Amino acid sequence: MTVPPVPPATPATPAAPASPAPSAPAADRGPRAGAPFDVVCLGETMAAFRPAGPGRLADSPLFVRGVGGAESNTACLLARTGHRVRWIGRVGTDGFGDHVLAEIAAHGVDVSAVRRDPDRPTGVYFRTGGERSTTGERPADPALAEVLYHRAGSAASAMSPATVDRAAAESGRVLHLSGITAALSDGCRALLYELTAPRPGRPLLSFDVNYRVGLWKGRDPAVLLDLARRCDLVFTGADEARAVWGAADPAALRELLPEPSVLVVKDGGRGATAHTAAGTWQAPALSVETADPVGAGDAFAAGFLSATLRGLPPRARLRHGHLAAAAALTCPGDLAEPPGRALADRLAALDDEAWGRLRLTPGWTTRKA
Template sequence: MTMPTGPTAPAPDPASLPAARSVLPPDGAPWDAVCLGETMVVLRPEGPERLADAAVFTRGVGGAESNVACLLAGAGHRVRWIGRVGADGFGDHVLAEIAARGVDVSAVRRDPHRPTGVYFRTGGERCATSERPTDPGLAEVLYHRAGSAASAMSPATVDRSDAHSGRVLHLSGITAALSDGCRALLYELTAPRPGRPLLSFDVNHRVGLWRGRDPAVLLDLARRCDIVFVGADEARAAWGIDGVDALRSALPEPSVLVVKDGGRGATAHTVDGTVHVPAPSVEVIGPTGAGDAFAAGFLSATLRGLPLRARLRHGHLTAAAALTVPGDVAEPPDRALADHLAALDDAAWGRLRLGPDRTAGAGPHGRREP
């Protein structure tokens, strides 16, 4: 698959970009948030085996954008997920699982000619390169998504009015790597035009998807959006940009640029200044889905009109909910509990320890040490 270059995908002219926005559109849209992207069936070994040794697998679903959608719905927001799945049993499973979490799937299309994507994953952290990991602490991830139903998304197969039907449209860089049509769709949805919703973009650089292609496309797309999430490590890998200030210089257009730096915390740049919030200590059970959970927590707090520091703290708390359970999607923290923890003074926040203990239907408790 070759990405188009030249006039079909120009770098945006900063003068053509919409004015930076820090205020959400009025709360009159049908949905609080619309999330668009691929969701696949994920198969995990039932035990700690490597893929070569596993005989029994547990089935689930996984997709960066639908993970965010499920967490936002669990936090009480009106959410729609838009994607494309095969007219097959795995497609049935994806739709049933996401709908069961309170997410609208009425705009998802079924493709009778292409399959639903599938991937296999062991436990552990994602490898930072495209090579098969030799470190047993790193996850093996094996994708079967080439030619998937989702890769057929394009401006011709996705109704822009559906995608723009929320107060926020959340996208990720994974979609841009799936096909030329998917890339064109993201350029279409992020084009400056009147009435466009607030655009949220998680860079989500996946080394294997960009092999032999230029991930500067992700920088172009990020410049067209209002809220951008990027990991410090992926910025170095994708663009060779190192450091929070250097990233803001490369991405001055977004109203909010959130730079995540693992266990060290997250920094948000806005037109009003910069806020850094350290990450709380977390007892990690499963490392999958924390980045999507952070975005969901931040967006939920944004939809509620909370101040920037609280948005970052809600991002950390929702990420902790994902880190303290196995699998891709956790239940979001109980809102009253999360609001209480997000309002702690800096000293108490610094003493926060988050673990997998739960109340009924709630997220992780914060265990505050004296």
């Protein structure tokens, strides 16, 4: 990677609450001060297995073990960029639970609020490389990822208002959640409704829609709109918004979701748009040599949240999101080595022409510029 010279950087679920009536966007509320952690991320993390070589799951005799979870992916990347981060989840008292906790803690994330369940297993999933299918069915296209979950009845699905310490969940300047949790069980959905209830002094609520069609079979994904409307910062992909709400255009999505103070719409390799109280901001995506698309959305959220915690302006937040996503795209697996803060700041400060000329290849985050 060659960086051009730049100037210095500057229980049974109660009935779901009715959707609030649309209103004018709120002021851009920043993260609260004085909390023990910068970000608390809550959700399920599973033991993840990837084929050691190319091919379908049925053809793979060997697998590489890791961990995978949208919220813990974001937590690990935030911790590796210097933030104080806690992950809250629930795992079994099994070897996979040991592995999940050890791996996440190794990235500098606090796991002291994670609960072990002696009666339920840690979730497990297997996946090949490639883009995720949007149909929820086994993909016929070999370019699409084959994903096989064993998470029904998992320890994480037993999360509920009764099993999660709310004080621990609210111990950060930001509480980051995703729509995946709401689909795991009635108790998980009730937990998200409790954590997103309007009340004074709550953390800034960050919500990544993360629509997974397979998880919502037999459930009403309209819950995702309710939850998004109760949060301060919302991330959604244009493709998932089209699938779940029938809208993908950033302006149409802002009309659908006027309540969050910041709405970020990601449109794959084209770019991302941020709607804020001060206006609308756009940043084109970077040109990258993709090794694996897994984890790019979680990484984008981490980059954007990091820049938000640092008080950077909206366009810089989008660019930091793109840089973190580029790190994930150019590395196989769920977690990549994020760019150091000095490098990320330097690249985010490029003028539009220089930004458009960047092409990032595997290993770019660890090379000298």
